[in-house]
Amino acid sequence: GAYAGAPGALEPSAGLVGAPEVLQHRLRGQSAVRTIEDVIDRVRALRGRVPALVVDDFSLIATASIRTYETGLYPDGSKARWKYKGWKLWRKVRDVLLDMRETARHAGMHIVFVCHERYPGMTRSGPRDGGPDLPGRMPQEFPAIADIVVRVVHDPLRLGWPYGYTAGPVPNWALGDRHGIVGVKAPM
Secondary structure, eight states: OEEEESTTTTGGGGGGSSOHHHHHHHHHHHOBOOSHHHHHHHHHHHTTTOSEEEEETHHHHHHHHHHHHHHSBOTTSOBOSOOOOHHHHHHHHHHHHHHHHHHHHTSSSEEEEOOOEEOOEEETTEEEOBEEOOSTTHHHHGGGGOSEEOEEEEOTTSSSSOEEEEOOOOTTBOOEETTSSSOSOEEO
């Protein structure tokens, strides 16, 4: 498999596998993505070459993308080729997230997007379900193509690590499992 993430996002993983120096070397070459478009490029480049891609901290990549589109500068200070304001900015963000969704759907490999969570809440137009921390309506629209959308939950009755995955049903959360693998509670 391959890994992509915001700078430093995957470094904690290095200590969890048997050969941290190998993983750290691989991460240096694979992890530097600045925007969602960089992730799209990575997926296209890896199509047919690896069975899976893990995109860590996709929420942070989305936030950095918005900032880049708004300011015209990448997080490292280099100049981007575009700059947007107002509705054009949010149209760009929605378009690139939908492009990512469609690219992932047709990639022919497993893609894992690790996101922070956005809690359920109220908007001017009514209640909003919780889901991945992405801008606008993307917490509901982006997961629509996913085979599995899980949430990490605390379970004090678990022995050892007190966290696990749930795919629902949980009211007010965009979760699901088309294959019936995760269910209500599964180990991390």
